[in-house]
Amino acid sequence: MPVxxxxxxxxxxxxxxxxxxxTVNVERLKPWHTLTGRMHFFLDxxxxxxxxEALPTYRPPLDMHRLFGEPTLGADGAKQxxxxxxxxxxxxxxxxxxxxxLFMLSLSRGGPTIWLSPADAAAIGVADNDWMECVNANGxxxxxxxxxxxxxxxxxxxxxxxxxxxxxxxxEATGRRGGIHNSVTRLLVKPSHLIGGYxxxxxxxxxxxxxxxQRDIVSTIRRRSQEVEY
Amino acid sequence: MRVMAQMGMVMNxxxxxxxxxxxxxxxxxxxxxxxxxxxxxxNVETRPGQGYPRRYEDQxxxxxxxxxxxxxxxxxxxxxxxRKLLGIFASPVQPKLADYYEPWTYDYRTLIDAPLGDDFPxxxxxxxxxxEDTKITWSANWDDNLGGxxxxxxxxxxxxxxxxxxxxxxxxxxxxxxxxYLPRICEHCLNPSCMASCPSGAIYKRAEDGIVLVDQDRCxxxxxxxxxxxxxxxxxxxxxxxxxxxxxxxxxxxxxxxxVCSETCVGxxxxxxxxxxxxxxxxxxxxTPNEKDLYAAQLDLILDPNDQQVIAAARQQxxxxxxxxxxxxxxxxxxxxxxxxxxxLHPEYRTMPMVWYIPPLSPIVDLLRDQGHDAESPGVLxxxxxxxxxxxxxxxxxxxxxxxxxxxxxxxxxxxMRAHMRNITLEQLQDDSIAASVGMTDQRIRExxxxxxxxxxxxxxxxxxxxxxxxxxxxxxxxxxxxGPYEQPPLGEASGRPAPxxxxxxxxxxxxxxxxVSVSGEELRGRVNLLNWDGKGAPDGMFPKRRxxx
Numbered sequence: 072m073p074v075x076x077x078x079x080x081x082x083x084x085x086x087x088x089x090x091x092x093x094t095v096n097v098e099r100l101k102p103w104h105t106l107t108g109r110m111h112f113f114l115d116x117x118x119x120x121x122x123x124e125a126l127p128t129y130r131p132p133l134d135m136h137r138l139f140g141e142p143t144l145g146a147d148g149a150k151q152x153x154x155x156x157x158x159x160x161x162x163x164x165x166x167x168x169x170x171x172x173l174f175m176l177s178l179s180r181g182g183p184t185i186w187l188s189p190a191d192a193a194a195i196g197v198a199d200n201d202w203m204e205c206v207n208a209n210g211x212x213x214x215x216x217x218x219x220x221x222x223x224x225x226x227x228x229x230x231x232x233x234x235x236x237x238x239x240x241x242x243e244a245t246g247r248r249g250g251i252h253n254s255v256t257r258l259l260v261k262p263s264h265l266i267g268g269y270x271x272x273x274x275x276x277x278x279x280x281x282x283x284x285q286r287d288i289v290s291t292i293r294r295r296s297q298e299v300e301y
Numbered sequence: 302m303r304v305m306a307q308m309g310m311v312m313n314x315x316x317x318x319x320x321x322x323x324x325x326x327x328x329x330x331x332x333x334x335x336x337x338x339x340x341x342x343x344n345v346e347t348r349p350g351q352g353y354p355r356r357y358e359d360q361x362x363x364x365x366x367x368x369x370x371x372x373x374x375x376x377x378x379x380x381x382x383x384r385k386l387l388g389i390f391a392s393p394v395q396p397k398l399a400d401y402y403e404p405w406t407y408d409y410r411t412l413i414d415a416p417l418g419d420d421f422p423x424x425x426x427x428x429x430x431x432x433e434d435t436k437i438t439w440s441a442n443w444d445d446n447l448g449g450x451x452x453x454x455x456x457x458x459x460x461x462x463x464x465x466x467x468x469x470x471x472x473x474x475x476x477x478x479x480x481x482y483l484p485r486i487c488e489h490c491l492n493p494s495c496m497a498s499c500p501s502g503a504i505y506k507r508a509e510d511g512i513v514l515v516d517q518d519r520c521x522x523x524x525x526x527x528x529x530x531x532x533x534x535x536x537x538x539x540x541x542x543x544x545x546x547x548x549x550x551x552x553x554x555x556x557x558x559x560x561v562c563s564e565t566c567v568g569x570x571x572x573x574x575x576x577x578x579x580x581x582x583x584x585x586x587x588x589t590p591n592e593k594d595l596y597a598a599q600l601d602l603i604l605d606p607n608d609q610q611v612i613a614a615a616r617q618q619x620x621x622x623x624x625x626x627x628x629x630x631x632x633x634x635x636x637x638x639x640x641x642x643x644x645x646l647h648p649e650y651r652t653m654p655m656v657w658y659i660p661p662l663s664p665i666v667d668l669l670r671d672q673g674h675d676a677e678s679p680g681v682l683x684x685x686x687x688x689x690x691x692x693x694x695x696x697x698x699x700x701x702x703x704x705x706x707x708x709x710x711x712x713x714x715x716x717x718m719r720a721h722m723r724n725i726t727l728e729q730l731q732d733d734s735i736a737a738s739v740g741m742t743d744q745r746i747r748e749x750x751x752x753x754x755x756x757x758x759x760x761x762x763x764x765x766x767x768x769x770x771x772x773x774x775x776x777x778x779x780x781x782x783x784x785g786p787y788e789q790p791p792l793g794e795a796s797g798r799p800a801p802x803x804x805x806x807x808x809x810x811x812x813x814x815x816x817x818v819s820v821s822g823e824e825l826r827g828r829v830n831l832l833n834w835d836g837k838g839a840p841d842g843m844f845p846k847r848r849x850x851x
Contacts, residue, residue, distance in 0.1 A: 162319070162320075162446065163320070163321075173406060173407070174324075174329070177402075177404065177440055177441050178324060178325070178440065178442040178445070179440065179445060180440060180443065180448070181405065181426060181437040181440060182437065184448075188475070189451040189473075198452065199448070199449035199452045199453070200438060217448040217449060218448075218449055218451055218452055219448050219450060219451055220447065220451040220473040220478060221447045221480075222475070223475055224475075235423070236422065236423050237423065237424055238407070238423065238424070238425060238426055240423075247419070247420055248420040248421060248423070301423055301425045
């Protein structure tokens with residue numbers, strides 16, 4: 072069965088084979104880099120056990136108000152709301168694949184966007200396609216609102232890696248360029264990230280890295296002047 | 302009985318992920334030039350949503366398609382000859398650019414020319430129509446993934462129709478969210494209202510495969526076809542002043558290749574193949590009094606390619622044997638007529654559209670699973686089809702002129718297939734009662750499953766090449782000297798009278814279509830390629846190079 076290739080993504084390995092992980096372990100019987108040589112979830116490192124994370128477990132989001140002085144979640148009486156700020160994968164790209172060519176922008180909204188729920192939009196007086204800003208202690212992001220009932224209240228989505236040189240105006244909060252999705256995030260290191268040299272907890276490029284907890288962030292959203300400057 | 306062949310398409314909406322690869326590759330191939338910036342022969346809409354152009358399904362406004370007059374005869378919804386003549390210069394009823402969208406580009410030059418500053422430079426949007434700074438307020442796919450639908454979803458004509466019956470049916474509420482993607486191309490209708498609308502007779506339906514095309518030489522830019530097409534799949538090129546439309550990639554189809562949108566479809570949801578139909582009965586079928594009977598009437602036009610009478614009549618009409626063979630292997634015939642799981646888009650427009658859709662079942666399965674049910678067990682799934690929040694009424698307004706029973710039937714067949722195949726996969730006892738409950742057998746369900754789930758390229762696209770048998774015959778008509786492989790009409794191969802397909806042109810065409818390098822300037826000698834011409838100056842090869850005086 073031939074692999075369908077495209078100029079952007081071949082997915083094709085030697086001999087027309089599909090790219091697939093762990094083939095060397097399965098086909099050449101190379102042991103996995105774990106203590107047992109098998110695939111497993113259980114991590115019996117002392118620190119992981121101390122943290123109660125020897126097996127996959129639920130951890131609630133951090134209390135950003137108590138830890139870092141961010142505003143508490145919800146409306147504060149002014150025309151702004153503090154929400155959870157999530158940066159999910161965009162619909163149209165994986166990894167560093169370039170999504171912001173003119174065709175794809177014509178098939179979306181042509182610039183940086185922030186998805187939010189009708190309830191949050193109403194609370195800050197934002198209508199669909201209005202310019203708005205997400206602000207917190209880390210930075211600021213300017214984008215246009217996409218108001219959709221697909222979004223639950225209290226959460227905004229800013230899709231990963233929207234092009235920062237396309238239609239990004241200056242922000243009201245800083246007067247500087249209105250940032251990118253990562254302008255309002257920051258890396259928080261968990262103690263368990265510091266484990267190294269222990270079976271599968273040994274760093275290798277593209278194999279072991281920090282978890283996505285730098286996305287565990289809150290941000291205050293508000294409407295801004297609709298006359299933007301570039 | 303007058304048997305004719307029609308190249309048709311089926312799209313399985315369960316598989317569409319809304320990636321727009323079809324739209325982009327189509328645009329790159331066909332409408333990547335001045336005058337067609339806003340044109341997408343293929344587009345993918347999120348439903349519920351307004352679609353492209355906005356609210357194109359509102360025929361009270363746009364007056365596309367056919368209706369019945371007081372004597373029960375077909376007439377164009379846009380009006381008869383007198384009315385059309387009175388409005389011929391204004392052509393008043395058609396979408397404006399704002400209803401499509403104002404195409405834009407970006408000030409990319411700033412990125413390299415901007416002076417040194419405190420902030421990095423950005424490219425701001427510029428209108429492709431005026432060249433001025435612009436604010437983007439609408440696009441070819443504005444309501445993608447329900448963006449803005451909580452505010453503007455009530456403008457979706459289908460939402461309006463469903464809510465007329467019950468306000469409760471569709472709520473734009475987080476807990477009741479549903480959506481699916483609807484990819485659209487020209488329907489290549491059996492009874493095209495665009496063709497009937499054209500005052501110049503420039504639109505024609507090809508006799509051999511039913512592809513509907515605009516003759517660019519005869520089009521006078523009256524734009525009546527834009528009004529006439531209820532799917533708004535004819536576009537006005539504001540640079541050439543002529544109408545353009547999806548060609549079903551006929552240069553590819555002629556050499557046995559699928560359309561660009563099908564070839565590049567990531568989800569492999571498109572099927573291409575032949576229908577045989579009875580051309581004598583099309584008008585009568587399109588004039589079926591009750592709109593809800595139109596789907597059945599359309600299905601009834603499709604002839605059985607295994608029927609000896611049909612085969613004999615088809616041979617008499619000159620349909621070559623390899624085409625009849627392709628018709629017997631046709632995946633679109635199987636899905637539309639044999640299994641009856643593919644439905645036409647808006648049969649109530651009475652155009653007899655030839656792009657069919659398998660309605661989406663996945664949202665139902667996903668929801669059941671999320672609610673903690675065993676989503677593929679037949680008892681749960683069958684009962685859920687009608688009860689669930691994805692409104693069957695919405696699908697019915699799209700595909701069966703509002704007949705909810707037909708939608709339920711199709712979804713039940715698809716659900717039965719899942720349940721039956723799950724039993725087999727899990728090595729449980731084969732339960733023939735599931736198949737029997739939808740009037741099928743184990744064998745038939747397995748065949749349908751194969752076609753829907755694992756059909757390979759040459760099973761999904763069964764496309765007989767053009768006229769291999771007729772090529773030699775046509776050559777003998779005295780055209781062979783006029784149309785060699787290198788001789789072309791003055792404005793390129795798409796201009797002038799249609800060239801009969803000869804062995805030479807056939808191979809030249811195939812070579813060009815399958816080659817992955819573009820024709821160089823030197824090879825262009827005597828042939829003009831207008832595809833990438835932007836309308837400025839004279840294209841290469843149009844006139845002989847000026848010789849410098851000695």
